[in-house]
Amino acid sequence: DTGVSQDPRHKITKRGQNVTFRCDPISEHNRLYWYRQTLGQGPEFLTYFQNEAQLEKSRLLSDRFSAERPKGSFSTLEIQHTEQGDSAMYLCASSLEQRNINEQFFGPGTRLTVL
Amino acid sequence: TQLLEQSPQFLSIQEGENLTVYCNSSSVFSSLQWYRQEPGEGPVLLVTVVTGGEVKKLKRLTFQFGDARKDSSLHITAAQPGDTGLYLCAGEPGHFGNEKLTFGTGTRLTIIP
Numbered sequence: 001d002t003g004v005s006q007d008p009r010h011k012i013t014k015r016g017q018n019v020t021f022r023c024d025p026i027s028e029h030n031r032l033y034w035y036r037q038t039l040g041q042g043p044e045f046l047t048y049f050q051n052e053a054q055l056e057k058s059r060l061l062s063d064r065f066s067a068e069r070p071k072g073s074f075s076t077l078e079i080q081h082t083e084q085g086d087s088a089m090y091l092c093a094s095s096l097e098q099r100n101i102n103e104q105f106f107g108p109g110t111r112l113t114v115l
Numbered sequence: 116t117q118l119l120e121q122s123p124q125f126l127s128i129q130e131g132e133n134l135t136v137y138c139n140s141s142s143v144f145s146s147l148q149w150y151r152q153e154p155g156e157g158p159v160l161l162v163t164v165v166t167g168g169e170v171k172k173l174k175r176l177t178f179q180f181g182d183a184r185k186d187s188s189l190h191i192t193a194a195q196p197g198d199t200g201l202y203l204c205a206g207e208p209g210h211f212g213n214e215k216l217t218f219g220t221g222t223r224l225t226i227i228p
Contacts, residue, residue, distance in 0.1 A: 004157075006157075031214070033215065033216075035216075040220070041220055041221075042119075042203050042205070042218030042219050042220050042221050043158070043203075043205075043216075043218050044218070045215040045216065045217070048214060048215060055214070056214065056215065058215075091157050091158075093157075101146055101163060101165060102146065102207055102214060102216070103148065103160060103163050104148075104160070104216060105160060106150075106157035106158045106159070106160075107157050108155075108156050108157045109155075109156065109157045111155070
């Protein structure tokens with residue numbers, strides 16, 4: 001396991017369809033994060049897990065978005081009834097809980113295009 | 116209001132020149148990280164600074180954390196085309212951090228051969 005992996009790398013969907021993305025973190029990392037990045041901006045925090053518990057959700061995460069990490073390993077992010085405004089790069093990151101330092105390692109991202 | 120302001124937004128210089136990019140905030144950060152991101156890829160962690168006034172070097176890259184832990188700079192010496200990319204600073208606001216990272220809008224650097 002050499003890093004965070006995400007699948008798929010690219011997803012094109014029609015407005016109104018549901019999509020699901022998967023993230024596999026670095027194996028010994030207990031924290032997993034989802035971010036969204038639009039063109040010309042830095043990543044924006046969506047949600048994070050410590051083991052299987054979802055500890056924080058951003059107000060950016062509308063009711064159409066749901067994330068899970070059922071066994072504390074991989075995570076899925078589902079978007080229901082996609083809208084054109086959901087088009088973005090969805091990034092997953094993982095980290096090992098350490099005092100005072102939160103070094104997050106990112107995956108390659110899933111680029112979502114909603115037509 | 117952007118919590119972390121990066122400047123300049125865009126920078127295009129000749130190979131071999133030196134450059135500095137800045138990351139500023141009015142808030143204190145428990146730690147601050149610098150990432151480089153290439154088109155279509157996720158950010159890659161370059162360095163983490165934790166202590167006020169800390170200086171870290173990574174080959175031709177020098178990173179500094181401000182004494183008050185509110186700002187940081189990245190200096191590149193003798194820039195090379197491989198340095199081209201989007202440089203992002205990110206940190207955990209507060210004296211003790213709060214798990215999620217807040218990112219700046221980035222500096223897009225282009226090194227011309």
